[in-house]
Amino acid sequence: DVKVTQSSRYLVKRTGEKVFLECVQDMDHENMFWYRQDPGLGLRLIYFSYDVKMKEKGDIPEGYSVSREKKERFSLILESASTNQTSMYLCASSWTESSYEQYFGPGTRLTVT
């Protein structure tokens, strides 16, 4: 079975802190994604990566950056956390071929106070 793991299930940070969310997949997938999930808004794409050291902005990249130094690991960075970044963050991975579904991690619920 495909396994996508995220470093924390729950995280509480203070405004202005730098926050790292880590995601690891074990299926040698080329593509990795970061979404945030908010009630009534569904999932919105923050960033994705289609290869090591490659990244593309999604629909809401402001306030975030990403890093992919190894194929299995994709990190989301909040440079200076703000209260409006309180959300559920979901990582996903998939094969390159576009017909393949994405596999999701369990999510990290981040609260910024």
Added chain:
Amino acid sequence: AQSVAQPEDQVNVAEGNPLTVKCTYSVSGNPYLFWYVQYPNRGLQFLLKYITGDNLVKGSYGFEAEFNKSQTSFHLKKPSALVSDSALYFCAVRDRAGRRALTFGSGTRLQVQP
């Protein structure tokens, strides 16, 4: 640009009755369509997908979905609902020639009453 609409925030159905969760989409080219389910405090689980071929797609847990190109719809269905089907359901679309990421709808909460 691609988009997905799930017009119902919540769908209520009695156990044993058929259920339908609606989804319409917009893409510039040909779509790949997906349904995912999310149980409380969990990530999303893949249910089924339409890639090509038969418009009726069967997936996990007895769910199926019908692709209708003329109505740009991909409604999720199940002949007989279970209480355990209660969850949050997301429809997603990807343009075959577009970016690799999925675009998701806002989600529909399914509540199955015993």
